Amino acid sequence: MTTTEPQPGRTVAEVVTDTVAAMAGQRGALLPILHAIQETLGCVPREAVPVLAERLNLSRADVHGVVSFYHDFRSEPAGRTTVKICRAEACQAVGSGQLVDHVRDRYGMELGETRSDGALTVDQVFCLGNCALGPTVQVGARLHGRVDPARLSDLIDSALAS
């Protein structure tokens, strides 16, 4: 399986067409294709939907229905740093609520929001599978356990500075 390499100057339609050409042979290909498009473009833009529909012989409504069903697929790119705070029960039991409050108080951001300068996205997640070492926060691709508000600030600030 080959995924498309990001090339500057390619249009959304070209990226979608190339991705479909490389991956459409597998069974139930739409989800893997959407993941690959998001990997390349940082999101699944609205203009990708009609191209996908045509290439995969689906209706636009079908494709839109799938894209909008899954929390993972974004219509606009996330901020350069993404922070996901686990809000599931095991992390609640050790104070993940304080982390949500901290992000609101210190950074003025609600969960699900991207800062206007595109530097930071803060989101919630329900369980990262680190339930004995919570509260757990994911910054970029990296998992962090036993995070308190001070450590969360360190993580966010150093990610923003780099």
Next chain:
Amino acid sequence: MSPVTPAVTVYVPGDSAARSVGADEVAAAVLRAGARVGQPIHLVRNGTRGMLWLEPLVEVVTPEGRIGYGPVEVADVDGLVDAGLFSGGEHPARVGVVDDLPWMVSQDRLTFARVGVVDPLSAEDFLANGGLRGLRRALEMSPDEVVEEVTASGLRGRGGAGFPAGVKWKTVLGCDEALKFVCCNADEGDSGTFADRMVMEGDPFLLIEGMAIAAHAVGATEGFVYIRSEYPAAIATMRAAIEIAAWHGWLGDGILGTPLKFSLQVRVGGGAYICGEETSMLESLEGKRGEVRAKPPIPAIHGLFGQPTLVNNVLTLTSVPAILGDGAAAFQRLGVERSRGTQVFQLGGNIRRGGVVEKAFGVTLGELVEHYGGGTRSGRPVRAVQVGGPLGAYVPPTDFGLRMDYEEFQAAGAMVGHGGVVVFDDTVDMAAQARFAMEFCAAESCGKCTPCRIGSTRGVEVIDRITAGENPDENLALLEDLCEVMTDGSLCAMGGLTPLPVRSALAHFAGDFLEPRIQPRRPLPLSTAPRQETA
């Protein structure tokens, strides 16, 4: 010139949980310290032993056995090395021979026998530690005999529902279609559960072996492992393991020199909790919205792309190699009543010694929380324990005598589920937890059936009215009514079981609803995930 110093083998877990508290940095520091003192090191990034409070747990191979040190921070490493880390020297962080620790010795590790012990992607380690014993024996048997063995073991689905595995396997075997599938449900979204992730990261070949046995037993030629996108390390490890297994002839055409043909691939979820429901997972695998299907038809007969499909959880499939390897009787001897074998209990939340306890069914909840878990991490009294994920009941300490047994828990209005045990101390507001159960259901409902889609939102509202003191008696009756409708009228366990945590919170902690413990409560928006507008 001094003779060449032999290399010492050092294990530093590469498991996501260990890495979340600095295992990568510790591994690098150990290598640097080795170079500083001229000690060559053979570093192995194993899975975790499951003693998560000791992570990062560094193990050194000595003539005595594998000596553990934990938890180790980067700043400790030089001091450890100077204290004789590489020969198992004394240090306050030294825990002794890991295999001899009472916490390990008293467990019944079948599924987790190799997790934390071996290099996860070493085929050599896998074979040297009993790998493929189950598959080799299965391949000497007819499919009927393998199914009979699984049935005789008493194995029930470990994903939560506890459906007898042998019955499902027999149904798929009985279908005549040429194309059948084996799908592993690795969409482990329940809070407080992490055993699927750990076994995929720590012993991926075990799952492959279990799925190959299943393929032989039911006559399937293609398989999928559906892993949630929140588990990137498990996805990468499984993909690498599948390539290695294919290279060794454990997958593909002519497995281990027999006519068995079975190909396997990993599919990544899209961040939807509901896709852990088996029919929703099948829809997702087909590239569709993860909406629950009405049953019947059951997936065993009409499953993925309409073909007969065996759907089992990771822990079900990873129990199978031991059943085939040691025989059904050995597995059946463990456990109580109709709950046979072991369950991988996962201790999380506010707990002093969190991690994985694989134990025969019949262990009490109190033994898990107090004996293994050591009570709360905060040191405060335990107030409630949620067993079986976000759809499981909250159990008070007065019920700690309950034995882990599907039927005993069900009779007490609770469920064993996937074996997750989440501990809360006495600061918890149980009305807020009940509200969260409804909020979670509203955020994660697939939207297909009304009791779940609408009921959950109404549930949040009515709990808010109760805690605000608005007509509490009337609203409590309304909540009870709503719970009944959701339980009886929902299409799947999502809406059907959300009332379980709510009702248990009401039954055991009614005071929290009427005299809110934390004021004022700041409600969060129901769903904060970015949603797209209608096209």
